[in-house]
Amino acid sequence: MTLTVKEKKDVEIEISEAWCKGCVICVDYCPHDVLIMERGKAKVANLAACTACMLCELHCPDFAIVVRDKSKE
Amino acid sequence: MTLTVKEKKDVEIEISEAWCKGCVICVDYCPHDVLIMERGKAKVANLAACTACMLCELHCPDFAIVVRDKSKE
Amino acid sequence: MSFRYEVRLSGEGGQGLVLAGKILAEAAAIYDDLNATQSQSYGPEARGGASRSEVIISDEDIDYPKAVNIDLLLALTQESFNKYKDDMKPGGIIIVDDYAVRDVTENGYKVYKMPIIQLAREKVGRILVANIVALGIIAGISKIVSEEALKNAIEARVPKGTEELNLKAFQVGLEASRNLN
Amino acid sequence: MSFRYEVRLSGEGGQGLVLAGKILAEAAAIYDDLNATQSQSYGPEARGGASRSEVIISDEDIDYPKAVNIDLLLALTQESFNKYKDDMKPGGIIIVDDYAVRDVTENGYKVYKMPIIQLAREKVGRILVANIVALGIIAGISKIVSEEALKNAIEARVPKGTEELNLKAFQVGLEASRNLN
């Protein structure tokens, strides 16, 4: 149920399909159009653009999106 | 039960013994020492001094004192 | 055989009759080792109006704590006398303040008209202790509790600092009752 | 002999199944002059989660308004199908959305897998009217209420201004069911 998108970048975004309710809030908050909606769930469309600003994670009401900034770990 | 003190003056003070609870408020308010307490009830002692200022009547909590200013009637 | 002695103290709110009843009960129960109950009736407002305090003294368990067959009635006001004079036992004792209670229709009772409030004012100096003066009179007339017990109970129960005043009031009452004999 | 026909509409909150049930009941009761009841079950919160709406249609008084022996089950989601598929009458009709409900263990029922939501989206243009598309399919397959009655009921019940859209949805459903034959 968990879609993990990994790329060679330092950022990793995890979206739980089971918890995501498709409210579009994360998409709305993302300053870099990283996220899109697909069949009622959020999805990472352009991970490369992600700056790990965390706005999406901060405001997802359903704890469905997790952004890992590995450079900070 | 009603003590009516009539004098030739224009003022008449009526104190209901049944209703008076002896709280001394009228005596305290009277600027001219017209009233005194006697055996736990208010009593007119010096009607002549009364100026019909009405303070006693205004503040008797038990509706026990009535001041009639006949000059005004 | 066991005995049950019923006392009703009546007057108006603020005359300290609940306290007097409690002292009487404690005297009997704690110091004379009898049983005793005290109860009171409230007006609709628990303040003002006629007041009633009842003490039952017995050498047995007291089941019913209300007076139904009164041995001794004290009345400090006419209103309270009128309201609470029923339920007297034939031959019972009625003690009234002679000034406040003018109208006593006495048939079959021992009636004592005593200047209770006057004694408090004149001999003790404070009307407030009329209740304790009355206790002295009750003790003297009824002998239902011992003087000693009542003194102890008074000392234990009245506000600190007023013990002497109250004991004096008790003494005044006691003596007034002695003068009757 | 009298008949009792039980319909259960299931899906998730927001799919309009309560409204669909109400329309079905009104079609039967008001326009086809039968008796009908509609009732629903709520989750603990009356919002979200699996939703169930039941319609009983009969030519007699309906005492028990809950489905116990279901003639027709509609399921728009897998979750609701799993939760509400019990109590089917042997030989009863099961209509599911072919995309959302993948897992149907059919033994002894007439199962119709229909692209209900897809029809709503593609042929009517709004997913929201899938409930009415489903009504069209139900009408076509079960014939338990007349097309006329359902059309009247839809017109009377849907929000003003959406009548045409909904009637179209109904028609789409109806036709989809006709293509089955």
Next chain:
Amino acid sequence: MFNYDQYLRITKFPLIWCPGCGDGIVLKSLVRAIDKLGLEKDSVCMVSGIGCASRLTGYVDFNTLHTTHGRAMTFATGVKMAKPDLHVIVITGDGDATAIGGNHYIHAARRNIDLTVILFNNHIYGMTGGQVSPTTPKGMLASTAPYGSMDHTFNISGLAQAAGASFVARASVHNGVQLENYIAKAIQNKGFSLVEAMSPCPTAYGRRNRLGAGVDMIEDLKRDAVPYSKAKKMTPEELEGKVVTGIFINEEHPECRSEYQKIIDRFQKEK
């Protein structure tokens, strides 16, 4: 002399209140205010809760309603909404209105419903024998505050204002005329109007705190009174222990029942 009798149920007299209780002075001011405004007796409805102050309704010859503890405001709201022509006056105590009845108090104020509330503030639960009230000043004794009241006290008038009242005033029984004037103004205001009447309770509050008889407590109220105009220029320290009297707010804002009438007028034909 003022002829109170026409407004009173004198067969119920004497009043049950204790000697020196200030509640009777408020009652007098209230009657004079009604007389001054020339209100018909039949047009006045007085609603009270439970408490010493709330017994007032038994003594006045209006449509009178002695309700349950804390709920007077809600009964009054029902009366007013159902029969807006009545002048609805709520009689309540500090405990009745702001302890158990606090919610209805702030909501009636919020709605700005046309009620006139006379709140008798004696800093104590009088009727039940002197328990601590939300208005008992810090440090004062009460039967359930044997070591002195501990909590912050409500500013009753301030609370009504914050909640939405359109008329708020405070006066004390030491000045019966002022009280009368404020009550009259409160009745005239179309909206939620509060008159906080400071009234001594010698029995349940004064005695335990050695404040003397009612007459002494009235003297204290006289001494401590500070007019609002003057108070505005004083520091909190200077105001310590003072009783600010005056009209704190007197504004017009939309009144609940009148607003509802607009809805009725709009839809009544539609039935």
Next chain:
Amino acid sequence: MFNYDQYLRITKFPLIWCPGCGDGIVLKSLVRAIDKLGLEKDSVCMVSGIGCASRLTGYVDFNTLHTTHGRAMTFATGVKMAKPDLHVIVITGDGDATAIGGNHYIHAARRNIDLTVILFNNHIYGMTGGQVSPTTPKGMLASTAPYGSMDHTFNISGLAQAAGASFVARASVHNGVQLENYIAKAIQNKGFSLVEAMSPCPTAYGRRNRLGAGVDMIEDLKRDAVPYSKAKKMTPEELEGKVVTGIFINEEHPECRSEYQKIIDRFQKEK
């Protein structure tokens, strides 16, 4: 990433809240604030009433208490008075706290008891399907206000201040970080602390009033937010329709349980 899981009962997920409901955002801020302060999980007690917001207590791994409608404040008061070491946090809605629970709300504030109240203000009764609330703005529709809400709305924060609260702040879910900061400050304050969290209810409020989805309502909150510092310089007309955010009060005054401790300390030997 922030590791929420350690504070959550994830087996109870997904949350019951509707898609786009803002309550989850407040929950997140709350968890981060607690983490920031480094509170022990065992030392935290969360108490809620009834309503959508109040379902929060089921999802957090603390000592959690889901009480009756409107009474959370009183249960929390009991917890705090009996076990002052616990950090007691009240989770409540606008209806829960200021309609049915209004009295306990103002009294808890009056006592300045050390509770942290997170009040989810979504302008509506969400749980019961969209009835009008004391905070529904005038003119807005609700299932029991089909012709538009008629009454004056409570200024929830202002009311807490008037009643005696020592910390009062407002933030909205559009700014989760600010919310987190205010909550942390509120927990740190020893006294009654209110954080009014503005949260969208798309289902029961947004839909009926055609305000779009949750995401749209959050955009509106973003648009309408005015910092307190700026708002102080604005006229009431300019503030019309705005949501003032910021810390309105942050003062120290005597706290109920600590004051009581003084009494215990004074008398405990006396037994």
Next chain:
Amino acid sequence: MSEKSNGKARVITGNEACAEGALAAGMRFFAGYPITPSSEIAEVLSAKLPKYGGVFLQMEDELGSIGAIIGASLTGTKTMTATSGPGFSLMQENLGYAVMTEVPCVIVNVMRGGPSTGLPTLPSQGDVMQARWGTHGDHQIIALAPFSVRETFDLTVRAFNLAEKYRTPVILLMDEIIGHVNEKVYLPSEDEINVFDRIRPTGSLEEYLPYEHTKSRVPAMADFGSGYRYHVTGLAHDETGFPTNKASEINKLMDRLDQKISMNREDIIDFDEYMMEDAEIAILSYGSTARSSRHAVRLARENGINVGLMRLRTIWPFADEEIKKISEKVKLWIVVEMNRGQIAHEVEWAVAGKIPVFKVNRIDGDPINPLQILEKIKELANVQL
């Protein structure tokens, strides 16, 4: 459940029917606080009352709601509130006030699962005894329970009529099933409905005794503002309405309050008998469980079992004498209800050991299925008959 009438057929819920019945009975003031599963009553009335010139008011809580309807009723208006268990608990103090002061009003409780917050969206009949005894002090109460949407309309009207006739609050005990079921009904037109209005005084103000010990035991009731100025208090009071502590006056009041209900029990008590003529087994039920029971009776009859149904429309005062009478004809009772047997206890009391009383209960939020009852019937038919 769809008795024909002049009107046209509608499909509405019990909650809607309750609102309609109230309007038909002349209710013009509603105050309430939302709670599942009763909220729709308020919602319908918030839209409709202004059209009738009436007032809808959402109060801050249930304590306030019942306070407001009592106040409004005193002005001569017919008033109502609606709630469910938790709110009903909060109304108990003022419910007693309405009994004591004899203020007509109708309180609707759409029962859901309890105790406490319990099962907010699921049906129950768990508040039946609370309706009888929820407020402090000895008192009488009237409570009605409808079993269909149409009957909800009818009993709502009746609730107002009884409230007005006997100057007393009347409780309408619905349950979630009845409140939420959509059902076909023909609602009666205005002229098909009997509406009773409280008796108002006609004499002079001086003669008016608002709590007069009349022969009917129901004193005339004046509207506030109509010229009869009088006093209303929840304290024990005399015939003039003023507080008293006199035992004789108190007894007079208490007896009258009791008698106005107990003397008129035949008028108030209402029940329905279904297939009882030759019944050997009698089922007793009310509200939605009476539907399951009736269904079960039909099924049992098909199985050749002589079973009938006594369906209470009036829960309080209790139909004990009527039950006693039936007990002489039948062999046993089965009491069916969505609680642990609250009314069964009263049936046992009424029957006083003459014949056995069995129970079919359910308290888990699921409605009682007719088959559950049928099973019990069969079991008892085999063993007992």
Next chain:
Amino acid sequence: MSEKSNGKARVITGNEACAEGALAAGMRFFAGYPITPSSEIAEVLSAKLPKYGGVFLQMEDELGSIGAIIGASLTGTKTMTATSGPGFSLMQENLGYAVMTEVPCVIVNVMRGGPSTGLPTLPSQGDVMQARWGTHGDHQIIALAPFSVRETFDLTVRAFNLAEKYRTPVILLMDEIIGHVNEKVYLPSEDEINVFDRIRPTGSLEEYLPYEHTKSRVPAMADFGSGYRYHVTGLAHDETGFPTNKASEINKLMDRLDQKISMNREDIIDFDEYMMEDAEIAILSYGSTARSSRHAVRLARENGINVGLMRLRTIWPFADEEIKKISEKVKLWIVVEMNRGQIAHEVEWAVAGKIPVFKVNRIDGDPINPLQILEKIKELANVQL
């Protein structure tokens, strides 16, 4: 009523004894709102609790008072509130919450005349049925009624013990006479008193089931803050304490709540028999009217009538089986109470018609005089025996 003990004799009221009993039982948190005739309990405790390191809190109302004591109890503290009829009505919602969430606490109701404001200073026993059924939803309750000052002390201690043992609110039903009568007592010393404390969990947090279906039906209860983090809700819940709508889980909870009382009825039910050995007439009474009854029994015995007294100390759960057993030995019952026969109704139910049940009642604020009872005894002795 003054059973000797080590202590020294004191003359105190029932209200004072209640406060003393609570302290002796370990009560350390009291929240209340004043009301006649219970206020003295709060007054005594406001002075004494700080001396015990406990907390006294006057709340804004009764709704808040019961909320506070439930909250405080969850921290592991023994808690109490005291009120009278009107306040008891206001506590009903949260009383049900305490039942549902199984939070021990003691609620004292010093009964005064009702309904409504009624007779605030006069005695009554009118809230007996309310104690049983006042809150919404089906539930079990424990209620005790003392008949003397000393027994008030004892039953207050017992109320706490039962509350702790069965994780449930316990109601102490006093009446104004017991509350206000001053009586001689010897209070027991600490070591003469049995105090029971709730069972606390000992296992790991992970294993802890706060609503476990144990054999005893009473799950261990953890203190908030002690490391067992769990969830408490008034919604129907499973063994973990989280809300559920599953019928099987709900039934499990409801049955356990019922069984923990019903399975232990013998332990909870407590009554006293006085001169019952050879009694032909049995009086049943409780609280202060049991004093009048005992007095009457003595008088009747002096008249040669074989009468005895069954005096209930536990009102709920009801001693129906015990009554049934006694009914086999006596010829008739007389139930004496200051209401219209609330417990008499239950006696009639228990007796189920085997022998007649008569009543002596009073509802005018006057206590029942022993002579009133004696008269009834004599009348029945003549007619029936």
